[in-house]
Amino acid sequence: MFDGPKLKLVYAAIAILWVAIVVHSAWTVKGPEDFVVTVSQGEVQDFAAARLDAMQPRSFAENVELCAIIFEDDTGALGSSPVRAGDEATCDLRYFDEPGMAPVATIHTHAAFSAEYDSEVPSVTDLQGDIGEGFDGYIATPGGRLWRNDANTGRAVLVCGEGCLTSDPAYRACSDDTVAQSYTLAQLAARARRPVAEC
Template identity: 50%
Template sequence: MTQSTTRLIYGLCALAFVVIIARAYMNVKGTDALQPTLPQSQVQAFAKEQLDALQTRSFAENIELCGIIFETSEGELGASRKIGGDESTCDLSYFDEPGMVPVASFHTHGRFSRDYDTEVPSLTDIQSDIESGFDGYVSTPGGRLWHIDHEAQVANLVCGPNCMIQDARYEPCEDDVIPDRFTISQLADRFSGPSPSC
């Protein structure tokens, strides 16, 4: 084999390698290139389904369970691995998967307890969703579902008591009037004010 033939073969191999790498790079979309396309109503229905499936375990183990809902490059919804926290917290792991963009967080509020104000999102819940840059969904022991709108910085009640699986220990409090919407300042007032007498 002559020296020029060897150089030609090496040159063709190098060119083929560059073409393969370039095509692979152009076909893989990272989360930065993706934008959510599905309507919020579809994400909300998916979140409700995910949370309803976690309620019973959350009550039995008395822990919060959480995860992230993502949209794929094909426009389908999926959920990350569900993570178990403790009685009042659940730390979501960092999500950075190629070809998937996070669209919402979701977490349960554990079992019913008079020690925690579990029927509304916490200040930490709403603040962490604002910081993450995507919405959140919270289920409660009373069977409520909340939607945290990170852009409007409010928590809206999606559906009231018993619209999801409810903890058998749940006892409604007549003195505790829960509105359908909370701003950050309204939640701060609720948590800093006196607890209802139940």
């Protein structure tokens, strides 16, 4: 057992160690107020395409939307939050607040092919959500299309067309359904009001 002078030395050593840990953490982890995103939109888009392509088979097999958040860490590397499973038409993408990680985009799939859903374009809710969060969203469709919801312009823009990502084997193209290169919220809302094309 430590006596008086030795006990004071032990307490002093513990205090110094604690201060060193706090100072080290403060210097190595960026807070939200001083985090500057350094990755380009092109890098985020390439990362999103690769992650979504890997998520597609599970999304089709389970017939659920899968979603995640892409972030830049304090070393400048891109990563993603754990993939969350939703249901056939939605995915609850919860915002996260992790020290040293800045969210840069959302990603989600559109589940398996169904003739009942207009799943080859982003939904109004998809685009509204990304605009509200203030960062881009990337969506993969059953037909293998990749969309980017541009939060700054408020438009959904087709990055690459049918088959550029893994497609659902059950997917069938519809010649009566023209998919535009981009959509505003008003255009997506108008598209949602029309009957789904029968093919």
